Amino acid sequence: xNSPIADLSYRNYDGPLxxxxxxxxxxxxxxxxxxxxKRGFWVxxxxxxxxxxxxxxxxxxxDTLTGGQINxxxxxxxxDQFVNAFSLAQIVLFSLALLIGIGSISNDRRANALxxxxxxxxxxxxxxxxxxxGICLPISIVAAVPAVLFYFYCLMSYxxxxxxxQDMFLLPKILLASFVPGxxxxxxxxxxxxxxxxxxxxxxxxxxxxxxxNLITKAIQVAYIISEHPHGRHSVGTPNPSLAxxxxxxxxxxxxxxxxxxxxxxxxxxxxxxxxxxxxxIPIPSIGFILPVYFxxxxxAIWIAYVRVRPVEVIS
Amino acid sequence: MITLTGASKWYGQVIGINxxxxxxxxxITALLGMNGAGKSTLMKLVTGQLRxxxxxxxxxxxxxxxxxxxxxxxxxxxxxxxxxERRTGRQFVNxxxxxxxxxxxxxKRRTEEVLEIxxxxxxxxxxxxxxxxxxRQRIKLAQAMLLDPKIILLDEPLNGLDPxxxxxxxxxxxxxxxxxxxxxxxxxxxxxxxxMTRSLLLLHRGRLLATGDLKVIRSLIDKYPHKxxxxxxxxxxxxxxxxxFPNIVSLRFGIDGVLDLEVREPDIFYRNLNxxxxxxxxxxxxxxxPDNNLEAVFSYLVER
Amino acid sequence: MAVASxxxxxxxxxxxxxxxxxxxxISEGCVGLxxxxxxxxxxxxxxxxxxxxxxxxxxSVLGTDLSDxxxxxxxxxxxxxxxxxxxxxxGVAFVAYAGELAGxxxxxxxxxxxxxxEYCGLGEARYRNxxxxxxxxRQRIKLAQAIVHGPKLLxxxxxxxxxxxxxxxEMLELVREVSHGKGLSVLVCSHLLPDIEKTxxxxxxxxxxxxxxxxxxxxxxxxxxxxxxxxxxxxxxxxETMIVQAGMPVIHRKLATYRLESPGSPQEALHRVLAxxxxxxxxxxxxxxxxRSLEEAFxxxxx
Numbered sequence: 001x002n003s004p005i006a007d008l009s010y011r012n013y014d015g016p017l018x019x020x021x022x023x024x025x026x027x028x029x030x031x032x033x034x035x036x037x038k039r040g041f042w043v044x045x046x047x048x049x050x051x052x053x054x055x056x057x058x059x060x061x062x063d064t065l066t067g068g069q070i071n072x073x074x075x076x077x078x079x080d081q082f083v084n085a086f087s088l089a090q091i092v093l094f095s096l097a098l099l100i101g102i103g104s105i106s107n108d109r110r111a112n113a114l115x116x117x118x119x120x121x122x123x124x125x126x127x128x129x130x131x132x133x134g135i136c137l138p139i140s141i142v143a144a145v146p147a148v149l150f151y152f153y154c155l156m157s158y159x160x161x162x163x164x165x166q167d168m169f170l171l172p173k174i175l176l177a178s179f180v181p182g183x184x185x186x187x188x189x190x191x192x193x194x195x196x197x198x199x200x201x202x203x204x205x206x207x208x209x210x211x212x213x214n215l216i217t218k219a220i221q222v223a224y225i226i227s228e229h230p231h232g233r234h235s236v237g238t239p240n241p242s243l244a245x246x247x248x249x250x251x252x253x254x255x256x257x258x259x260x261x262x263x264x265x266x267x268x269x270x271x272x273x274x275x276x277x278x279x280x281x282i283p284i285p286s287i288g289f290i291l292p293v294y295f296x297x298x299x300x301a302i303w304i305a306y307v308r309v310r311p312v313e314v315i316s
Numbered sequence: 317m318i319t320l321t322g323a324s325k326w327y328g329q330v331i332g333i334n335x336x337x338x339x340x341x342x343x344i345t346a347l348l349g350m351n352g353a354g355k356s357t358l359m360k361l362v363t364g365q366l367r368x369x370x371x372x373x374x375x376x377x378x379x380x381x382x383x384x385x386x387x388x389x390x391x392x393x394x395x396x397x398x399x400x401e402r403r404t405g406r407q408f409v410n411x412x413x414x415x416x417x418x419x420x421x422x423x424k425r426r427t428e429e430v431l432e433i434x435x436x437x438x439x440x441x442x443x444x445x446x447x448x449x450x451x452r453q454r455i456k457l458a459q460a461m462l463l464d465p466k467i468i469l470l471d472e473p474l475n476g477l478d479p480x481x482x483x484x485x486x487x488x489x490x491x492x493x494x495x496x497x498x499x500x501x502x503x504x505x506x507x508x509x510x511x512m513t514r515s516l517l518l519l520h521r522g523r524l525l526a527t528g529d530l531k532v533i534r535s536l537i538d539k540y541p542h543k544x545x546x547x548x549x550x551x552x553x554x555x556x557x558x559x560x561f562p563n564i565v566s567l568r569f570g571i572d573g574v575l576d577l578e579v580r581e582p583d584i585f586y587r588n589l590n591x592x593x594x595x596x597x598x599x600x601x602x603x604x605x606p607d608n609n610l611e612a613v614f615s616y617l618v619e620r
Numbered sequence: 621m622a623v624a625s626x627x628x629x630x631x632x633x634x635x636x637x638x639x640x641x642x643x644x645x646i647s648e649g650c651v652g653l654x655x656x657x658x659x660x661x662x663x664x665x666x667x668x669x670x671x672x673x674x675x676x677x678x679x680s681v682l683g684t685d686l687s688d689x690x691x692x693x694x695x696x697x698x699x700x701x702x703x704x705x706x707x708x709x710x711g712v713a714f715v716a717y718a719g720e721l722a723g724x725x726x727x728x729x730x731x732x733x734x735x736x737x738e739y740c741g742l743g744e745a746r747y748r749n750x751x752x753x754x755x756x757x758r759q760r761i762k763l764a765q766a767i768v769h770g771p772k773l774l775x776x777x778x779x780x781x782x783x784x785x786x787x788x789x790e791m792l793e794l795v796r797e798v799s800h801g802k803g804l805s806v807l808v809c810s811h812l813l814p815d816i817e818k819t820x821x822x823x824x825x826x827x828x829x830x831x832x833x834x835x836x837x838x839x840x841x842x843x844x845x846x847x848x849x850x851x852x853x854x855x856x857x858x859x860e861t862m863i864v865q866a867g868m869p870v871i872h873r874k875l876a877t878y879r880l881e882s883p884g885s886p887q888e889a890l891h892r893v894l895a896x897x898x899x900x901x902x903x904x905x906x907x908x909x910x911x912r913s914l915e916e917a918f919x920x921x922x923x
Contacts, residue, residue, distance in 0.1 A: 010739050010798050013732055013770025017723040020690055026720045034708055103707075111751075112704035116765060119669065119698035120721040121690045311671040350784040351755060448657045476781065478656040478811045479915055480922070504784040507814045514875075547908075549887075583853070586903040594894045601886045602908035604851070614785055 023122045027130025028137065035100040035138050044099060048092040049146030051085040056150070058271050059158065073161045076269070078154070078170060082147060083267030086177055086259045090252035093139055093181045094210055101135035101189035102206050103199025105305060110197050118311045128305055132186045140182030147174045167263075177259045184255055184298060191301025194308035213250035220247040224282055245289060247282045254294055257285040317341055317467055317498040318362055322371035325357050332357035334522035335371065340500060344493045346509040347502040348614065349519035355502040356395065358519065359469050362500070363392045375467065391460030395471035397452055405440035405447065405455045406431065412459045430458040434488065450481030457488070467498045474508050486512055506610045516610075518617060525617050533613055540616045541565045541578040543607045544585070548573050549599035557596065561588045573601075623648055623773050623805045624668055629677035631660075631667050638663040640829035642677070646807060650799035652816035652837070653809040654918055655826035661809045662701065664826065665775050668807075669698055682772055694722065697771035699762045701778045701809075711746040711753070712737060715764045722769030732768055740764040740794060756787035763794060767804075774798065774806045780815050788815065795819050813915040823914070825921045833921045840917040843910055846882040847871055848889050851906030852897070862896050879910050 062072040196202040248257035268281030318340040325332035333354035360366040364380030380386040413423035431437045434454040518526040565578040579585040622645040631639040670689025679686045719729030740760040799806035825833040871879040882889040
C-alpha cells in the first residue's frame with residue numbers, strides 16, 4: 001500500500017481457510033461455548049456430583065469410626081457404588097440436557113438459522129453432528145469428571161478395601177458408562193427438538209417423555225421391593241422377568257440398564273450393608289436386549305432430525 | 317371525513333403520535349413515515365382501537381373509540397397477516413359478515429359481492445393457507461368492504477406483493493377512491509405511493525411533518541433549491557446564457573454535456589429557459605428536475 | 621465470463637415443475653432477477669446453492685459444477701429472504717460464527733466480522749443480541765453474514781423487504797458498492813423494481829419456470845419509436861389539442877406529463893413543444909426522451 005490514505009471500503013477476504021472436514025467441530029465448539037456461558041449449566045454440573053459428596057462423607061466416617069472386625073469399609077462393593085451414583089445422577093443429567101440440548105434445533109428453526117448454516121460450506125451432516133457432539137460432550141464430561149475424581153480419591157484412600165481388587169477395569173468402565181447418557185440425550189434431543197419450532201415446546205415434550213417413562217421405572221422398583229424375597233441378591237424372588245425388563249423402558253431406565261451391563265453389577269448395595277439385605281435391586285438386563293433398543297432409539301431420533309432438517313420447504 | 321385535533325398517544329413512556337392536527341378528505345391519502353413514525357398508531361386511533369391520550373379524533377363527526385356507529389363506516393385492513401389458515405377465503409369473509417350482524421342470507425349475498433369487487437370470486441374456495449400474498453391482501457380488503465364503508469384504511473397493503481399484484485391492488489384502490497370513498501394507505505415504499513396519489517400525510521417520530529399535495533409541499537421547501545438537469549450539445553454557450561438568469565444558486569458541468577443547476581423560484585426559471593431555448597435556438601436535448609419526486613421530498617423533510 | 625451458467629435445468633418439487641428446461645448465462649456485475657410470485661426466482665437461487673437437486677440438466681457456478689455444492693457455497697454468499705439469525709448470539713458473534721462456518725480461523729473470522737459490520741453500518745448494536753434488532757438492522761446483519769467470508773458471488777433474496785425509505789436507500793448503496801469494482805458479482809431478487817433499476821446493470825425475467833427475457837436494463841427500458849415526455853405545470857387540454865395539430869400525437873397522459881410521438885430529433889421536438897406552449901403561455905418544466913420504467917417493461921414482458 002503506497003498511498004498514505006488507506007482504502008477502507010469493502011475488500012475481499014483472501015486469508016486462510018480451514019479444511020472443510022471439520023466444520024462440525026465449529027458447530028460443536030460454538031454450542032458448547034454457549035452452553036457453559038449459562039449459569040444454570042454450572043449449577044447442574046455441580047449438582048451432578050451430589051451422590052459422590054454423600055459417599056465421600058459416609059466413607060470418611062465409616063473409615064474413621066469403625067475398625068477391626070466390623071470395619072464397614074470392607075463390605076463396600078465398589079462397582080455397585082458407581083452404578084448407584086450413576087443412577088442417581090440421571091435426573092441431573094436430564095436437566096442438563098434440557099438446558100443445553102433440547103432447544104438446539106427448534107430454536108434454530110424458529111430463527112431460520114438453518115439458512116445461515118446451509119448457506120455456508122457446511123452440510124446437514126456437519127450441522128447435525130456438530131449439534132450432537134455439542135450436547136453429548138458436555139453431558140458426558142459432567143458425568144465423568146466427578147466419577148473419575150472420586151475413583152482416584154478412593155484409590156488413594158481406600159485401596160486396601162478392594163478398589164482395584166474387586167474390578168481391575170473399573171476406571172475404563174467409568175469412562176465408558178459416562179458416555180451412555182451423553183450419547184442418549186444428544187440423540188433424543190436432536191430428534192425431539194427437530195419436531196418443534198420452539199425450544200420450550202420441545203423441552204416440554206422431552207420432559208413429558210422422561211417423567212412418564214420414569215414413572216414406569218419407579219413403579220416397577222416399588223413392585224420389586226414389595227415382592228422381594230430376602231434370600232441373597234442373586235436369588236431375589238424374581239416375580240416375573242419381563243417385569244424386570246420393563247424397568248428399563250424409560251429414558252433413565254435404559255441408561256441405568258446399560259450401566260449395569262458395563263459395570264456387571266446390579267447396584268444392589270446402597271453405600272454399605274449387605275447386598276443380601278435387599279434393596280430391591282433389579283437384575284442386570286441382558287445385553288442382547290438393551291443394546292439394540294438403546295442404539296435403535298438413538299438411531300431413530302437422529303433419523304427424525306435428519307429428515308426434519310431441510311433447507312427448503314416442500315410445496316405441495 | 318377524518319379530523320384529528322391535537323391528538324397524542326403514548327404507550328406508557330413510549331411515543332406513539334405527538335400532537336397531530338389534520339383533516340383527511342375523500343380520495344386516496346398516503347400515510348408515510350419511517351418505521352416507528354406512528355403510522356399504525358394513527359390508524360388504530362382512527363379505527364377506534366385506541367383512545368388518544370390527549371386531543372380529539374373524530375370520524376364522520378363522531379368519536380370512534382368503541383363506537384359501533386363509526387365501525388359501520390370504517391373498513392380496516394390491518395398489517396398483520398393472520399387468518400384461520402384452513403378455512404377458505406369465502407368462509408372467512410362470510411364469517412366476518414355474520415359477526416358484523418348480517419343475517420345468513422345477507423351475509424352470503426354480501427360476501428359474494430365483495431369477493432367480486434376484489435376479484436376473488438373464482439379463487440375464494442381454496443383454503444387461505446394456499447394463498448399468495450396478493451390474494452391474502454385481497455381477502456383482507458374484501459372483509460373491510462363488507463359494510464360498504466365510507467372510509468377504508470389499509471396498513472402496508474402492498475408489502476411483499478409482486479409487481480403484478482401491486483399494480484392490480486393499486487388499480488382497485490383507485491377505483492374505490494373514485495367512488496368518493498376516503499382511502500388512507502400507509503406505506504414506506506415511496507414509488508408505490510407516487511403511483512397512487514399526490515396527497516400525503518407525512519409522519520416523523522410521532523409528529524406530523526407535512527400534509528397536502530406533493531407539489532405544494534415541494535415548492536415550500538426553501539432550504540433545498542430546485543435542481544434542474546439539462547442535457548445539451550453546447551454546455552458552455554448554454555451556461556453562459558443561464559448565468560444571466562436571476563435566482564441561479566449553482567451551476568455545475570457534468571459529463572457528456574450535462575449541466576446541473578440549482579435554482580430558486582423554478583416557475584420563473586422555466587419561463588426564462590423556455591424562452592431562451594426558443595429565441596436563441598439553443599441545442600438542448602432535454603431538461604428535467606431530478607428532485608421533483610416523492611423520494612427527494614421525503615428525504616429533504618426527514619433529514620431536516 | 622459468466623458467473624453462473626445453467627443448461628436445460630429442470631427442478632421439481634414433487635410434481636410441481638419450478639424450473640422448466642432452464643438455460644441461462646448470468647453475467648458478471650449486478651444482475652436483477654425479476655418475476656412474479658411463484659415464478660421460480662427463489663428456486664433458482666436455491667438450486668445454485670445446491671439446496672435443491674435438479675432432476676435434469678446441468679449447470680455451474682463460477683466454473684464449479686452444481687454437484688460440488690461445498691465449493692460453490694465457499695465462493696457464494698447467500699442472504700435469504702426470511703429473517704434469520706443464530707439464536708442467543710450477539711451481532712458480532714453471529715457474523716464471526718458465520719465466517720467460521722465458512723472455514724475462517726477463529727481470529728480471522730472475528731476480525732473480518734468487525735470489518736464487514738462496520739461496512740454494513742452496524743455500530744454499537746453489534747454487541748447486542750440479534751433478537752433485539754429492528755428490521756433494518758436485521759437486513760444489515762443478514763448482508764454482513766453473507767459477505768463475511770469474502771464470496772465472489774452474492775445472492776440476495778429481497779434485500780430491501782420491510783425497510784423504510786432511508787434504510788432502503790442505504791441498503792441499495794451497500795449493494796451497489798460491493799457489486800461494482802470489488803470483484804464481487806451480485807444476483808438480486810426483488811419485487812421492488814425501482815430498487816433493481818438503481819442497483820443492477822442487467823436483468824433476467826423469469827415466468828413460470830422459464831427464462832422470459834434477459835438483457836441490459838437500459839435496453840429493456842427503451843421504447844419503440846422516438847417518443848418524448850413533456851412535463852407541464854398543470855394538465856392543459858388546449859395544449860393537448862394544439863400539440864397534436866403540431867404533428868406530435870399524444871400517446872398518453874399521466875397527471876401533467878404527456879408522452880408524445882416525436883417527429884425527429886429531440887431538439888426539433890423540443891422546439892415544437894416550446895413553441896406550442898409559448899402560444900398558450902404555459903411553461904414546460906421538463907422534457908426528455910421517453911423511457912419506460914423497468915416496471916412497465918416487466919409487466920409487458922410477462923403479459
